[in-house]
Each structure stands twice: as C-alpha cells, then as structure tokens.
Amino acid sequence: MPTIIDISRVSGLSKSTVSRVLNDHPHVSVESRQKVQKAITELGYVRNTQGVQLRLQASNHVGVLVPDVEQPYFSQLVGALSRSLSSMGYQLVIYQTELSREYERDVYARLLRREMDAVVIAHSHFSEREIKKYIGSYIGIICNEAMDGEFLDVFRLDEEDAVFQATAYLLSKGRRHLFFCMDHLTLLQEKRWNGFQLAHQQFGLACTRSQCYTGLVSMEDGYALGEQLFTSDPLPDGMITGSDFVATGILKAAKQRGISVPQEMSVIGFDNHPVGLMTNPELTTLTNCIPDMVRDVTECLTRRLKGMRSAPIAKTYKATLIIRNST
Known part of the structure; x- marks a missing residue:
C-alpha cells in the first residue's frame, strides 16, 4: 500500500x-x-482515515455542490437527492459555492480528507479533467452539468435538444422575432444557445448574439427584461427562458404593457415547476428529468461506494416540451 x-x-x-x-x-x-x-x-x-473518520463522524455522508440552493432548480434537485440518498442510508451535506472557485476546490479537499464519502457535482467552474485531478481516486459524480463522462460518471440533460425543441416549435408556428434567456454563461448554457441557433438554421433563418440575454435567474430578472424589451421596436414575438420563474416575470411585464400572450407573443419556460400552472395563461415549459437523474445517480453512487470498478458511465436524458396556453 x-x-x-x-x-x-x-x-x-x-x-x-x-x-x-x-x-x-x-x-x-x-x-x-x-x-x-x-x-x-x-x-x-488511499489515506488511513480511521482516526479522522471517528473525529469527524463522516461515515455515510455525501456532499452535493450547488451554486445557490435558493434557485428553484437546485432546491428541487437537492430535495430529490436528499430523499433518495436517505432511503439508501446516506446523509446529504449541501455545499453552496455561490460561484466561488476557491470554495469549490475546498470541497474537493474535504473529500480527500474523507469528511464525506463522495460528492455529487451539480455545478462546477472546472472541466471534468480538472475535477478528476482534484479528487483523484475518490468518488465524484456529475449531475446536471454538460460534461462528456471521460473521467467521471455523468448524468445530464440534453440541453441543446431541449432548447432546439422549444425554438423549432415557435418557429413552426410562424414566430420570427425570438429571444433566448440564460442565467450565467456556462458550458450548459452554451449548449442551450446552440440549440436555439440550430433551430433557426433548420428554418433557414438568421440568428445573432443580440437575441441572447444573460444573467437572468429570478422572476424579478424576467420582469425587468420584459420592461426593457416591451418598450423597444420591433417587439419580440417569442421568448424562450432558462426557468419558469424568469418566464413568470416576463408574463407579468407583458400583461402590464398590454401585450397579449399568446396572440402577440409566446413564452416558454424551463423545468416544469408548479408555478407554471398558476400563471395566466398557464406556461408552456420543458421538463428537467430530475426524478430520472436522481434515481440513476443514487444507483451509481451506491454501487461505487460498494467498490464497483468500471469505466465512467455517461447517461443523457431528453426533455419533453409541455405545451400549455402561453404558446
């Protein structure tokens, strides 16, 4: 040894x-x-951690890395992971990075010190290769990030296809002045932007970066963007957002400006949160496949912790477009 x-x-x-x-x-x-x-x-x-584990009482603890637990997507993911892992005898420990590279590296150092048995990485500033370098032979599983599965187990939504579906649907209905909303500029968000562009290409339409807005996370962000766009010329006739909450803010701004949805403009959300059933009109949205991802992450994690040795697993999930009255 x-x-x-x-x-x-x-x-x-x-x-x-x-x-x-x-x-x-x-x-x-x-x-x-x-x-x-x-x-x-x-x-x-592998460090001899008997004394460390006794001192830190870290047995059967699994960490999860998220940027902000208050973001609806990540709170939903964390809740589902906690319930699933708890049923298998593991306790989830939440590490909220607030987009700090230093804090993320510190979590990997905690894994090396065996303060946890494994880490589920739902958001990262680093490449898959870099993460593997930081955690070595310890267990890290990617859940949600658009990585390839070359070095680590990866469970991801096909972000590009999801936005392609939404964009193609609006273009097929004759919409021609679409805008796309994302949160922070990451590989995952770039995949979504690629889907937006590919749909335009399929319809033989031009698409420029001016149709993309970044930094949109909350209802307030969506409302502020709507206030900005709905006083411009020409008005957008379709909005594809990165979350149902941003979409809800846009719907409110449209109503206050007297813009009829879906007659004058269509709005599509993302993640299929219950809030989309409370809006008027009800919100067309995309599923995020959290239940399926969490089930498979839990199964993979349990097998890894029991000593399974195999090539990294990479599994991709397809979103479904749920059509409601906002389109």
Missing part, C-alpha cells in the same frame, strides 16, 4: 510538504498541491 514516503518520492516534494497538502494546510502553493494530487492518482493512494 502506498505511503506518504512514496508520494514524496513520486512528487519530488518533502514529506512535510506532502503532509501539509494532505491536511489541507493553507500555506502550500498550487503547484505543490497539483504535484501531490498527481502522485496520489498515479499511486492509487
């Missing part, structure tokens, strides 16, 4: 430096941490 001495030899660093990295000492350079992590991965080193 590899030891700290072996890590020191392979990394070319002193035993004391290796020890500081393993104990997450703050005064260690990024380069040294990377060298130690590379050596850990090469050697398949």
